[in-house]
Amino acid sequence: MNHAGSTSHETKSGQRVLAVYRALRRAILEGALRPSLKLPEDSIGEQLGVSRTLVREAFGRLAIEGLLELKPNRGAFVANPSLEEARDVFEVRNALERQVVANLAGRLTPQQIATLEHHVKLENDSQGRDGPESIRLAGEFHIVLAQMTGNDLLNRYVQEVSSRCSLILAIYGRPHSSECAVSEHRQLIEALTSGDTVKAETVMHHHLESVANRALLERRPKQDLSSLLAPFARSEGLTPS
Amino acid sequence: MNHAGSTSHETKSGQRVLAVYRALRRAILEGALRPSLKLPEDSIGEQLGVSRTLVREAFGRLAIEGLLELKPNRGAFVANPSLEEARDVFEVRNALERQVVANLAGRLTPQQIATLEHHVKLENDSQGRDGPESIRLAGEFHIVLAQMTGNDLLNRYVQEVSSRCSLILAIYGRPHSSECAVSEHRQLIEALTSGDTVKAETVMHHHLESVANRALLERRPKQDLSSLLAPFARSEGLTPS
DNA sequence: TGGGATTTGTTCGTATGTATT
DNA sequence: GAATACATACGAACAAATCCC
Secondary structure (H helix, E strand, C coil): CCCCCCCHHHCCCCCHHHHHHHHHHHHHHCCCCCCCCEECHHHHHHHHCCCHHHHHHHHHHHHHCCCEEEECCCEEEECCCCHHHHHHHHHHHHHHHHHHHHHHCCCCCHHHHHHHHHHHHHHHHCCCCCCHHHHHHHHHHHHHHHHHCCCHHHHHHHHHHHHHHHHHHHHHCCCCCCCCHHHHHHHHHHHHHHCCHHHHHHHHHHHHHHHHHHHHCCCCCCCCHHHHHHHHHHHCCCCCC | CCCCCCCHHHCCCCCHHHHHHHHHHHHHHCCCCCCCCEECHHHHHHHHCCCHHHHHHHHHHHHHCCCEEEECCCEEEECCCCHHHHHHHHHHHHHHHHHHHHHHCCCCCHHHHHHHHHHHHHHHHCCCCCCHHHHHHHHHHHHHHHHHCCCHHHHHHHHHHHHHHHHHHHHHCCCCCCCCHHHHHHHHHHHHHHCCHHHHHHHHHHHHHHHHHHHHCCCCCCCCHHHHHHHHHHHCCCCCC
């Protein structure tokens, strides 16, 4: 009936936008689509086998999450957050996750504790081999925590800032910068289980601070030649992409 | 050229989605569109002189902000947050604004202090006459504070939760529930100016707590006749609007 | 500077899915 | 339970703006 048979199974209507959104999200967070890269609606839609309408809608969500930058009449570009924006994101993340632990301290069920400990074990196992798996798990830990609060809004915000942080780490972080994270996660579980709210908040704060420091201080930006060169190009009358 | 000349001045293209978004946002927050009211894309678009595409896009943003609920294949409805959701919102708001004051304490410029004091004066003046003006100003105070941090993400989140809180107050709050807010705002400015971070955080916490309490504890839901009557109407074979 | 090509912004028609009688 | 009616989801074509040569 139609020419683009790429959609398998004739999925239930209304889910395809989400599929596009998730595909792009993964592609960005895993670095397949590099920062500042332009994403034309047409080619993306063609690539994914959907029309521009859906691509545009997915773009909207990704822009709100800060993974894409939408310039009016110019198109969509993969976000390339500055160092200052990166610091802002970590500041907000800190505020949100502080609330998460305040909410959870002393209230974790045995089942939840088991879930968290299982997750940390997975982190530990994947630590040896580098690659995105380890980074993904380290980030997921925080998302699992947020989900356990049962506060949907808090959960959504944490998920958003986590996405942004992943992108930031992809830009500014070094390949395997999650080495000590596992032990810090263990400390956090212990503090939460003991019910000491203040200690849990402190541990979380230090943990996020160290993550931010590893990402933002130890390394200079990698692979942002474009933004580095932009001022020079402009002063020469050139127009950087 | 077209039949619906409602858009004045032939506004620059690309801004019309924002116009739709803002119009609906105001209409909801000012109570013109009551909670649980259904908003068909078609009639809204007709009313505003735009096509369903733009309406749909605006709906998406409003849904993300929690002002609209988008039920798949059912349509868009003005959000009608439950008491539990309301508490969740206030919890997140507390976490965010705590960060705002932590960011601002002792760092306000004289000009910023003047701006804040001017704002409080406006609040005080409008306090006598009831009406939405007073409520709007009280909410704006917090938004102004967030803007002063210079943290765009924090600013956006505070704006979002403020919107949600406005809706919650419209549902659960009593008409002029912002009476003591002015003095609390004055205390906050003083604490911020003195540079005592802990005290500023404490004041903000108490302030938000009292706002939440005034909204969520002292009153039962008002003006949700529609949802109250819905079961009865349905059992009588009627279709509530 | 100007014109053509490309891309976005928008509209509208059709198909599909859900609720109702 | 089937058919009707309605509303959304989607996609293709049109119009406008931008970019590039």
